[in-house]
Amino acid sequence: MSDLNGVMMQYFHWYLPADGSLWREVAQRADELSQAGVTALWLPPAYKGIGGGIDVGYGVYDLYDLGEFDQKGSVRTKYGTRDEYLQALQRLRQAGLQVYADAVLNHRMGGDQVEVCRATPYARGDRIHPKSASREIQAYTGFSFPGRQGRHSSFQWHWQHFDAVDYDQLHPEERDTVYLLDGKRFDDEVSLEFGNFAYLMGCDLDCQHPEVREELARWGRWYLDTTGVDGFRLDAIKHIAAWFFPEWLDQLERHAGRDLFVVGEYWVNSLSTLLWYIDDVGGRMAVFDVPLHYNFHRASRAGREFDLRRILDGSVMRARPGHAVTFVENHDSQPLQALESVVEAWFKPLAYALILLRQEGYPCLFYADYYGAEYQDQGHDGKQHRIVLSSHRFLLDRFLSARRSHAYGPQYDYFDHPATIGWTRLGDNEHPGGMAVLISNGDDGCKWMEVGQPETVYRDVTGHISAAVITNQQGWGEFLCKGCSVSVWLPREEDVREG
Numbered sequence: 001m002s003d004l005n006g007v008m009m010q011y012f013h014w015y016l017p018a019d020g021s022l023w024r025e026v027a028q029r030a031d032e033l034s035q036a037g038v039t040a041l042w043l044p045p046a047y048k049g050i051g052g053g054i055d056v057g058y059g060v061y062d063l064y065d066l067g068e069f070d071q072k073g074s075v076r077t078k079y080g081t082r083d084e085y086l087q088a089l090q091r092l093r094q095a096g097l098q099v100y101a102d103a104v105l106n107h108r109m110g111g112d113q114v115e116v117c118r119a120t121p122y123a124r125g126d127r128i129h130p131k132s133a134s135r136e137i138q139a140y141t142g143f144s145f146p147g148r149q150g151r152h153s154s155f156q157w158h159w160q161h162f163d164a165v166d167y168d169q170l171h172p173e174e175r176d177t178v179y180l181l182d183g184k185r186f187d188d189e190v191s192l193e194f195g196n197f198a199y200l201m202g203c204d205l206d207c208q209h210p211e212v213r214e215e216l217a218r219w220g221r222w223y224l225d226t227t228g229v230d231g232f233r234l235d236a237i238k239h240i241a242a243w244f245f246p247e248w249l250d251q252l253e254r255h256a257g258r259d260l261f262v263v264g265e266y267w268v269n270s271l272s273t274l275l276w277y278i279d280d281v282g283g284r285m286a287v288f289d290v291p292l293h294y295n296f297h298r299a300s301r302a303g304r305e306f307d308l309r310r311i312l313d314g315s316v317m318r319a320r321p322g323h324a325v326t327f328v329e330n331h332d333s334q335p336l337q338a339l340e341s342v343v344e345a346w347f348k349p350l351a352y353a354l355i356l357l358r359q360e361g362y363p364c365l366f367y368a369d370y371y372g373a374e375y376q377d378q379g380h381d382g383k384q385h386r387i388v389l390s391s392h393r394f395l396l397d398r399f400l401s402a403r404r405s406h407a408y409g410p411q412y413d414y415f416d417h418p419a420t421i422g423w424t425r426l427g428d429n430e431h432p433g434g435m436a437v438l439i440s441n442g443d444d445g446c447k448w449m450e451v452g453q454p455e456t457v458y459r460d461v462t463g464h465i466s467a468a469v470i471t472n473q474q475g476w477g478e479f480l481c482k483g484c485s486v487s488v489w490l491p492r493e494e495d496v497r498e499g
Contacts, residue, residue: 289324
């Protein structure tokens, strides 16, 4: 995290137009984002995927091709060219923003050559009991990258560098089958779904192979040298042996001579599992607070039936705040995506207040929540759907400003009513004045709360309530919010008393 009140932004969503414009766009918005209060950007995978210029980036083909080589039908990636990417990073640094790269280390897709090998088939939903004996298969496990011709790295991938695949050219009709290559075993220290969830998609890297570990470290060093990024968002970590990451990070930090911020995506709605993982990697990375996201999802669907006093229950934010990256929505949970778990629009301001204006966790904004989004895709029901996501920028900018100016000092919670909860921050010597936040998922709410500033005028910076609140001689005030809404109360500058 760049500072005490740092804010990350996921600067993409799944359905951005595939017109190669994102790197130019983010460069143009660098100063605007910094001035708004964003301190770091998580950018999408910058390297060539199997879909070339339309690939979101998670179907990785070549980690070394940042939009430089004619591969998979295009030179640029979905987001632009290598030069545009590097120019964007330079512009973001000039604006004082940190950058986290999205590292997809689990798999490769779109191999260049078919290779003959032997493998044992397993049902996709059962990685313990083989479907049949080992047999010969033909798999796209040869990656020679002819378009790159050895630039940046001469390493080539072959079947021995993977432990499993999901396609046999000899039997293309077979579906829902995972082929465990002979002499291999599924990685350990992974999710235990399906018995062992090491295999996710494509050609699954065998992290127990020394050449694989050496190549991933080599790529990491090259990426840091080439881009100068400040850290990584690690994709799909529950499918990769947990013991691999401390070793990998040690090598990268020694090479860079600096600490790197790292957050891992372990998608599971289980606090105990996430705490196990944090401890298993020696606390070397933060994790996305998936349980908190599901709390927001359920609360937004249940309305006034949800007990807001329980909104933080089971969250990493509450249990291990120093390792929690909190978020409301992301590219996987947005409508029509694989992990769709929508937070309804009315509740998003309440959820963002909870992650942006409290002291726990490192909050992450979502591009589509900030700018809005419109797209169309096939849903889980097989039908086409048009999705319109509202922009919440008006309120988010006010939350960001309040976080930067007043979200400091002791925090007092008033989680004492099922439909109306609040909290205050008392400020510190450098940031006096305090702040009060009140949210409701039912009727209009009010609550007496302490802000530490006696006889001070407070106003709701959201604009939802126009009347001011004046605290009493003890620094308490009766703060208000509209029903199914949020209000953020800050003092008038001329009324702030220095601590």
